[in-house]
Amino acid sequence: MLRQLRHLIELTELPNITIQVLPFxxxxxxxxxxxxxxxxxxxxxxxxxxxxxxxxGVIYIEKPSDVDSYIDDFGRLASDFALSxxxxxxxxxxxxxxxx
Numbered sequence: 001m002l003r004q005l006r007h008l009i010e011l012t013e014l015p016n017i018t019i020q021v022l023p024f025x026x027x028x029x030x031x032x033x034x035x036x037x038x039x040x041x042x043x044x045x046x047x048x049x050x051x052x053x054x055x056x057g058v059i060y061i062e063k064p065s066d067v068d069s070y071i072d073d074f075g076r077l078a079s080d081f082a083l084s085x086x087x088x089x090x091x092x093x094x095x096x097x098x099x100x
Contacts, residue, residue: 012089
């Protein structure tokens, strides 16, 4: 686990990666119903899609208005519920110290 935590910290240094922790303590949030993966294609926004994990499988969502709803939820998770990037990095360092 220590190696994984150190690797996450290394990844935070890369310009194209953002890591934020969503603590259990935040309580109810927009992603409570199920987990989802948001796939965005800047060169072709009409191809943006969402994979929603459900019991027994995955739902593939591609209708733009539905995808936009997940994009909004993801933005809210990052800005209103998750720890900031620096807070997340501090938490990772704290967890490494705790496990030594």
